[in-house]
Amino acid sequence: MWQVTPGQTLVARQWDDELVIHNSLSGATHLLGLGATILLGVLQNGPADETTLAAALQDEFALDAAEIGAELSPMLARLAKLELIQQCPCSPA
Amino acid sequence: MKPALLVEVLRDPQCASALAPRDWELLLSQARAAGLHGALPFVLADAGVQAPPAPRRHLDWLRTEALRHRDSMRNEVRLIAQALGGSAPLLLLKGAAYLMAGLPTARGRLFGDVDILVPKESLSAVERALVLHGWVTTHHDAYDQRYYREWMHELPPLEHMQRGTTIDVHHAILPETASLRPDPARLRAAAVPIAWPGTMPGQRPLFVLAPQDMVLHSALHLFWDGEFDHGLRDLFDIHRLLTAFDATPGFREALAGRARELGLERPLFYALRYCGRLFGTPAPALAAGRPNRLQLLLMDFLFERALQPDHASCAGRGTPAARFALYVRGNWLRMPPLLLARHLFHKAVISRRAPAGQDE
Amino acid sequence: MPLLASLTRAELRRRLGEGELVLRTGPFTTRIRSDIALVDEGLARLYAAHSVEDADSFADFQVNLLRSRGWRRWIRPQVLFDQGGDAPFTPLPLAQSQPMFEWVMNWCISNHAHGYLIVHAAVLEKHGRAVILPAPPGSGKSTLCAALAMRGWRLLSDELALVRCADGLLAPLVRPVSLKNASLDVIRAFAPEARFGLPVEGTIKGTIGHLAPPAASVARADEPARAAWVVFPRFEAGAATSLTPVPKARTFMRLIDNAFNYALLGQRGFEVLAQLVDDCEGSDFVYSSLDEAIALFDGLAGDAS
Numbered sequence: 001m002w003q004v005t006p007g008q009t010l011v012a013r014q015w016d017d018e019l020v021i022h023n024s025l026s027g028a029t030h031l032l033g034l035g036a037t038i039l040l041g042v043l044q045n046g047p048a049d050e051t052t053l054a055a056a057l058q059d060e061f062a063l064d065a066a067e068i069g070a071e072l073s074p075m076l077a078r079l080a081k082l083e084l085i086q087q088c089p090c091s092p093a
Numbered sequence: 094m095k096p097a098l099l100v101e102v103l104r105d106p107q108c109a110s111a112l113a114p115r116d117w118e119l120l121l122s123q124a125r126a127a128g129l130h131g132a133l134p135f136v137l138a139d140a141g142v143q144a145p146p147a148p149r150r151h152l153d154w155l156r157t158e159a160l161r162h163r164d165s166m167r168n169e170v171r172l173i174a175q176a177l178g179g180s181a182p183l184l185l186l187k188g189a190a191y192l193m194a195g196l197p198t199a200r201g202r203l204f205g206d207v208d209i210l211v212p213k214e215s216l217s218a219v220e221r222a223l224v225l226h227g228w229v230t231t232h233h234d235a236y237d238q239r240y241y242r243e244w245m246h247e248l249p250p251l252e253h254m255q256r257g258t259t260i261d262v263h264h265a266i267l268p269e270t271a272s273l274r275p276d277p278a279r280l281r282a283a284a285v286p287i288a289w290p291g292t293m294p295g296q297r298p299l300f301v302l303a304p305q306d307m308v309l310h311s312a313l314h315l316f317w318d319g320e321f322d323h324g325l326r327d328l329f330d331i332h333r334l335l336t337a338f339d340a341t342p343g344f345r346e347a348l349a350g351r352a353r354e355l356g357l358e359r360p361l362f363y364a365l366r367y368c369g370r371l372f373g374t375p376a377p378a379l380a381a382g383r384p385n386r387l388q389l390l391l392m393d394f395l396f397e398r399a400l401q402p403d404h405a406s407c408a409g410r411g412t413p414a415a416r417f418a419l420y421v422r423g424n425w426l427r428m429p430p431l432l433l434a435r436h437l438f439h440k441a442v443i444s445r446r447a448p449a450g451q452d453e
Numbered sequence: 454m455p456l457l458a459s460l461t462r463a464e465l466r467r468r469l470g471e472g473e474l475v476l477r478t479g480p481f482t483t484r485i486r487s488d489i490a491l492v493d494e495g496l497a498r499l500y501a502a503h504s505v506e507d508a509d510s511f512a513d514f515q516v517n518l519l520r521s522r523g524w525r526r527w528i529r530p531q532v533l534f535d536q537g538g539d540a541p542f543t544p545l546p547l548a549q550s551q552p553m554f555e556w557v558m559n560w561c562i563s564n565h566a567h568g569y570l571i572v573h574a575a576v577l578e579k580h581g582r583a584v585i586l587p588a589p590p591g592s593g594k595s596t597l598c599a600a601l602a603m604r605g606w607r608l609l610s611d612e613l614a615l616v617r618c619a620d621g622l623l624a625p626l627v628r629p630v631s632l633k634n635a636s637l638d639v640i641r642a643f644a645p646e647a648r649f650g651l652p653v654e655g656t657i658k659g660t661i662g663h664l665a666p667p668a669a670s671v672a673r674a675d676e677p678a679r680a681a682w683v684v685f686p687r688f689e690a691g692a693a694t695s696l697t698p699v700p701k702a703r704t705f706m707r708l709i710d711n712a713f714n715y716a717l718l719g720q721r722g723f724e725v726l727a728q729l730v731d732d733c734e735g736s737d738f739v740y741s742s743l744d745e746a747i748a749l750f751d752g753l754a755g756d757a758s
Contacts, residue, residue: 007292007293009720011720011723011724013705013723013727013730013731014702015700015701015702015705015730016700016701016702018700018701018702018703019702020702020705020706020723020727022719022720022723024164024719024720025168025171025292026168027161027164027165027168027716027719029706029709029715029723031702031703031705031706113509114509114510114511115509115510115511117511118484118511118512118515122515122536122537122538123537125536125538126536126537126538126539145511147511147513148511150568151513151565153568154565154566154567154568155567157567157568157717157718157721158567158717160719161716161717161718161719164719402538403538403539404537404538405535405537405538406537
């Protein structure tokens with residue numbers, strides 16, 4: 001289960017397929033591509049598991065489940081490294 | 094000696110309402126030299142002072158800077174707590190403590206490092222935890238390393254590789270070589286837990302020193318350390334701490350009692366004396382900790398000069414000599430004479446701080 | 454307010470010696486104190502069209518440029534900067550006083566003026582629309598900026614783009630343009646009527662000279678401008694002139710790379726920058742010929758080619 005990092009305020013602006021986003025907690029600004037934007041968008045509505053997140057990507061991109069699966073983990077890891085999201089405490093992925 | 098304009102305004106912010114334009118310029122300049130430029134907008138706003146348009150926008154700019162500083166330091170404390178995990182309870186000192194405890198003295202207070210106090214036994218575990226999370230040691234000179242680890246009361250400052258922030262890990266509040274030895278275990282035992290801000294849920298417990306200990310630590314740091322770069326700022330801290338804690342009945346008695354218990358009556362005497370003289374802090378006449386008449390005259394002369402803002406408009410007669418005399422005294426109180434001579438010699442010849450070069 | 458040119462040299466020197474020279478540059482005033490002849494020479498040559506204010510007025514910044522004390526006063530003399538407190542930087546050779554003055558003026562602004570988003574960039578305006586030219590050192594920004602300023606573009610700044618947080622407009626500074634080495638010769642040839650300060654050799658960057666801002670630009674220093682373009686210039690010998698669009702999100706991130714106080718402004722900085730990027734077209738610009746470059750910019754501004 002994944003969620004947005006609690007306590008942060010995010011402001012963002014989208015132009016074409018790219019998103020710039022500012023995180024008030026870390027004070028950092030990031031450039032995100034479409035896939036990462038979609039994932040963040042889902043999680044802004046509440047915690048979600050990897051199945052839900054994969055489905056959201058599948059809706060947007062014409063890739064099969066295996067390809068989505070391969071993309072999903074690195075994307076989640078990168079978003080976590082930027083402190084935008086985290087794994088929910090005491091729950092399996 | 095005529096008090097500096099900055100001191101007059103800090104003592105009685107209302108008097109700023111009558112300042113001429115060039116005096117506003119001087120006030121801002123002195124505040125910056127004293128490290129109090131972040132606090133000034135808040136002090137004036139709290140007193141309802143409206144500055145004219147030209148200085149007012151400077152106060153707005155300073156407020157922006159101070160708020161940003163506050164947010165980054167809060168984040169820094171959060172990341173330190175995450176890094177330390179269970180290696181030691183997180184007990185904050187000085188600026189970081191005032192900030193996280195929401196004390197009035199934190200408002201606009203700019204500070205460089207986060208200072209924490211941990212048990213001596215936990216030092217290695219704490220250092221390991223920090224290094225694991227991206228901090229590296231500074232002061233690589235072997236002499237400096239020994240200076241900190243063996244003779245002082247702290248690890249050499251650790252700097253975070255990415256964020257560039259610094260943490261000072263103390264295990265006592267005075268070095269083991271010093272003439273006063275307040276027991277750090279007692280300070281830790283009396284530490285009070287504080288709540289994290291609402292925007293930072295789910296963190297490990299956070300502690301600060303008990304109010305009396307906070308005042309005593311600040312007094313000790315100011316009057317024993319010998320470095321007066323932020324002398325006025327630190328004295329103003331003590332004034333604001335006293336003002337805040339005086340709201341609790343019995344605080345002053347507890348303060349005096351604790352000073353006696355920890356052997357810190359002399360620094361408390363000086364703190365109350367100079368706070369009273371500069372900022373008008375109410376202080377009952379203290380007999381405890383009073384030095385002999387001659388020493389008091391000398392200390393008055395030295396401190397009143399050293400506590401001025403470090404600004405050309407404030408250099409009283411004898412100021413560089415005063416600072417030097419107090420620097421030596423500060424180190425004298427911290428180190429036995431032979432060690433002191435070796436330290437001063439080595440510091441002067443080898444460890445000269447590299448001057449800041451200009452960025453092109 | 455009187456112009457600096459209206460002061461006799463003796464009066465200029467007197468005010469400088471006593472810290473009573475208050476110089477206006479756009480939205481800021483600076484109280485300057487100096488005992489160095491090169492400083493008053495530089496001011497007389499490069500700031501003739503700027504206003505000076507009353508000695509007792511409130512000055513935004515204090516710049517003290519004084520000869521170093523002690524034996525350094527006479528042997529390899531140096532200039533030291535302070536603002537009344539500690540000297541934050543190491544001294545420079547006395548001969549570099551004028552470039553140091555310019556550099557210190559920029560430092561004061563980028564360190565204090567947090568009511569603006571401050572970007573390391575040149576800014577010029579024509580027909581009511583402004584171009585921001587961010588560029589790291591060595592990109593040819595200053596040469597291009599000087600050339601445009603000499604060909605009818607209003608100069609707002611060579612080094613610092615000041616975006617007002619309140620309304621997103623660009624505030625002019627209108628200070629001298631700093632040119633290096635070959636650029637100096639290029640601009641002298643390009644604009645024989647241009648006025649320069651004394652060249653300074655042997656700096657970290659080689660020979661530096663300053664181009665005085667056109668008086669017409671200085672006269673409009675209280676007129677802000679609205680940005681329409683963000684152009685990242687790059688000089689490349691022999692290259693064809695080309696303007697390539699840059700996606701907005703990339704323009705945003707690249708502006709952050711060139712900003713001094715973006716992080717300090719926090720969320721407000723993000724909003725101001727986002728609005729700026731919304732309002733502007735971002736491009737990469739490569740050029741080798743100044744004439745072709747000017748023609749392209751004039752075309753952008755709507756001049757008939």
